Amino acid sequence: MRTDRSLQARGASLAVSIVIAIGGVLMLAPFYWLIIASTHRTSDIFSNPPNLVPGDQLWVNLTNLFVGEGFGQAVLNSTLVATIYALLGGLVCTAAGYAFAKFRFAGQGVLFGIVLVILALPSQVTLVPLFQIMVQLNWLNTYQALILPNLALPFGIFLMRQTMQSVPDELIQAARVDGAGEFRIFAQIVLPTMRPALAALGIFLFLAQWNDFVYPLIVLRTSDAYTVPVALASLQGLSDTDYGQLLAGTMVSVLPVLGLFLFLQRHFVAGILAGAVKQ
Amino acid sequence: MTSKLQPATRRRWRGSAPRLTPYLFLLPVLVLFAGFKVYPYLYAAWLSLTKIIKGQTTFVGLGNYGRLAADPIFYKALTNTLIILVTQVPLMLGLALLLAVAFNSALLKFRAFWRTAYFVPIVMGLVAYGILFSTLLNSHHGLVNFLLESVGLPRVPWLADPVWAKVSIIIALTWHYTGNSAVIYLAQLQSIPGELYEAAEIDGATAWQRFWHITLPGLRPAITLTVVLSTIGTLQLFDEPYVLTNGGPNNATLTIGMYLYQNGFKYFDFGYASAIGYVLTGIIGVIALIQFRFLREKQA
Numbered sequence: 001m002r003t004d005r006s007l008q009a010r011g012a013s014l015a016v017s018i019v020i021a022i023g024g025v026l027m028l029a030p031f032y033w034l035i036i037a038s039t040h041r042t043s044d045i046f047s048n049p050p051n052l053v054p055g056d057q058l059w060v061n062l063t064n065l066f067v068g069e070g071f072g073q074a075v076l077n078s079t080l081v082a083t084i085y086a087l088l089g090g091l092v093c094t095a096a097g098y099a100f101a102k103f104r105f106a107g108q109g110v111l112f113g114i115v116l117v118i119l120a121l122p123s124q125v126t127l128v129p130l131f132q133i134m135v136q137l138n139w140l141n142t143y144q145a146l147i148l149p150n151l152a153l154p155f156g157i158f159l160m161r162q163t164m165q166s167v168p169d170e171l172i173q174a175a176r177v178d179g180a181g182e183f184r185i186f187a188q189i190v191l192p193t194m195r196p197a198l199a200a201l202g203i204f205l206f207l208a209q210w211n212d213f214v215y216p217l218i219v220l221r222t223s224d225a226y227t228v229p230v231a232l233a234s235l236q237g238l239s240d241t242d243y244g245q246l247l248a249g250t251m252v253s254v255l256p257v258l259g260l261f262l263f264l265q266r267h268f269v270a271g272i273l274a275g276a277v278k279q
Numbered sequence: 280m281t282s283k284l285q286p287a288t289r290r291r292w293r294g295s296a297p298r299l300t301p302y303l304f305l306l307p308v309l310v311l312f313a314g315f316k317v318y319p320y321l322y323a324a325w326l327s328l329t330k331i332i333k334g335q336t337t338f339v340g341l342g343n344y345g346r347l348a349a350d351p352i353f354y355k356a357l358t359n360t361l362i363i364l365v366t367q368v369p370l371m372l373g374l375a376l377l378l379a380v381a382f383n384s385a386l387l388k389f390r391a392f393w394r395t396a397y398f399v400p401i402v403m404g405l406v407a408y409g410i411l412f413s414t415l416l417n418s419h420h421g422l423v424n425f426l427l428e429s430v431g432l433p434r435v436p437w438l439a440d441p442v443w444a445k446v447s448i449i450i451a452l453t454w455h456y457t458g459n460s461a462v463i464y465l466a467q468l469q470s471i472p473g474e475l476y477e478a479a480e481i482d483g484a485t486a487w488q489r490f491w492h493i494t495l496p497g498l499r500p501a502i503t504l505t506v507v508l509s510t511i512g513t514l515q516l517f518d519e520p521y522v523l524t525n526g527g528p529n530n531a532t533l534t535i536g537m538y539l540y541q542n543g544f545k546y547f548d549f550g551y552a553s554a555i556g557y558v559l560t561g562i563i564g565v566i567a568l569i570q571f572r573f574l575r576e577k578q579a
Binding site for chain 1: 295296297298300301302303304305307308309311312314315316317318319320322323326378381384386387388389392393395396397398399400402403404405406407408410411412413414415417419420421422425429454458462511514515517518521522536539540543544549552553556557559560563564567
């Protein structure tokens with residue numbers, strides 16, 4: 001009986017592992033193909049049978065992309081905008097989350113209600129008004145046009161409010177009794193205990209800005225202001241698209257965030273879960 | 280709570296924050312919300328009641344909404360969006376549920392590796408994976424059709440046929456988001472007490488009964504959340520059809536989000552685009568509310 005059961009368990013284990021492995025390979029296959037395709041010229045990408053081993057065109061594709069198309073400017077724009085956005089947005093959302101979690105004040109319920117309503121509203125409604133605001137402020141093609149509108153991200157405020165609730169009130173109270181100022185308490189006592197949550201929020205914000213497409217497409221009108229996704233979409237829109245170059249650019253757009261993700265996976269997953277599962 | 284024995288010369292008692300403090304912490308958010316959220320939403324509401332006539336923004340009452348109610352392309356976009364919604368969301372969440380159970384089971388080998396493998400597509404930006412999938416699914420030269428042919432199956436006109444174009448978008452969405460939902464389910468699964476399963480096993484419950492009576496009810500909060508969030512996300516669908524099919528062929532993958540964008544930024548009909556936005560808001564509100572009620576009531 002015993003061996004029968006363990007044999008059965010082994011069979012089940014093998015079956016589950018094989019099914020998950022097949023699905024997992026399908027999930028990873030596009031990444032593999034992206035790396036392969038970026039090392040070939042267009043004709044070899046679409047050859048029959050397809051090339052599934054690396055070619056020798058990576059350097060050529062990258063040179064075309066960065067020298068020919070000025071893709072470096074887009075990478076620079078995206079890096080700066082996403083970094084500034086993650087830092088400022090992290091600070092702004094954390095401060096608001098702290099206020100909601102650790103203070104009782106008039107209008108608190110209404111203000112938090114507004115955060116939740118904005119969280120649920122489709123942001124597409126604001127596309128036209130934001131475009132007009134940016135035209136009037138003469139902010140088209142600027143970093144601030146990309147950074148400011150979503151700096152106060154409802155999801156980020158919500159996330160930080162949830163996490164802040166775990167900071168013991170006694171800690172804050174003790175600092176007050178010792179005479180510490182409110183901003184010093186926030187900066188030197190509360191923030192250091194929040195490091196994992198801050199990392200999670202920072203990664204989330206960086207990724208959101210790095211990958212954002214529709215809104216940047218609208219407020220970026222000249223190619224030297226393009227972010228990476230907008231630059232890629234403009235390359236794809238050409239009539240004689242160089243796919244080697246396009247896929248090399250796609251790979252360049254994916255690698256930094258892939259690296260960030262693999263190194264900081266724990267924080268990244270924690271961020272998604274903190275917003276999702278906590279009641 | 281606060282000590283009342285402090286010297287009266289102090290401007291405030293030690294141990295209590297000045298009343299203004301929370302507002303100061305909220306100040307940046309309040310200013311940004313007012314300028315970039317509240318004002319745009321109100322302004323869009325006003326715009327939806329206007330039309331540009333001879334270069335002048337003119338009040339037309341509910342004219343845009345009347346036009347929308349009789350616009351066949353809008354209904355096409357609405358139908359497309361709903362078709363993708365009712366197929367993709369159940370498919371994705373069903374797969375995510377199975378994945379989460381597998382990731383939580385000792386039967387699966389190399390669990391951490393596979394968890395990462397299924398989750399990692401979420402980091403790829405929409406434009407990047409749109410480009411990637413449009414090359415993979417290319418009818419004549421794409422890798423997917425080559426593989427289908429090499430096992431004796433016919434080529435599929437992935438992006439050129441009205442039905443297959445929808446299927447392509449559903450595949451792309453499922454690839455991108457399934458791991459994300461699975462991780463949410465997995466976290467909730469791990470919070471279900473193991474004693475429940477042990478007790479059920481002692482009572483002779485089958486694996487299926489344990490899944491149905493312990494796992495599913497335990498997952499209810501996560502299921503509610505993912506159903507509502509995925510629904511809201513799908514109703515706003517824009518990026519995938521924009522990069523994969525550009526709404527084609529023949530508007531077969533035109534979504535409400537794309538139609539809004541086309542009217543606003545291709546035809547510069549800001550009033551009509553804003554009206555579409557508000558109708559979309561209404562649809563999202565109604566559907567999300569129904570789902571919340573339905574999923575909540577079942578819980579009680």
